[in-house]
Amino acid sequence: MAIELSFAKVLKSVRIKRKMSQEELAFRSDLDRTYISMLERGIHQPTIASLFALSKALNMKPSDMIRLVEIEIGEVDDRE
Incomplete structure (x- = not known):
């Protein structure tokens, strides 16, 4: 799966898990709601x-979000 689509899937999944609308995430991250939508559809990266702003708004570390994307695309090194 392409990285942008994996990020899209992770972002939407985490946002929904946090019971947050795109509008609320946009407000908390100081990003535009349409940008959030485009990220979640894999149109933009x-x-x-933006990654740091989204992570902060979702109460997680940017590295944790990247780790979820790595898992999604199957690029996790088991030696860690």
């Missing part, structure tokens, strides 16, 4: 600044 986040910048590092």
Whole structure:
């Protein structure tokens, strides 16, 4: 699966798990709701600044979000 689609799936999954709307996530991360929508559809990829803003709004570390994407695309190294 392409990285942008994996990120999209992870972002939407975490947002829904946190019982947050796209609008609320946009407000908390100071990003536009349409940008959140495009991220969740795999149309755009986040910048590092956006990744940090989204992670903070979702109460998680950016590295944890990246780890979830790694798991989604199957690129997890079992040696860690």
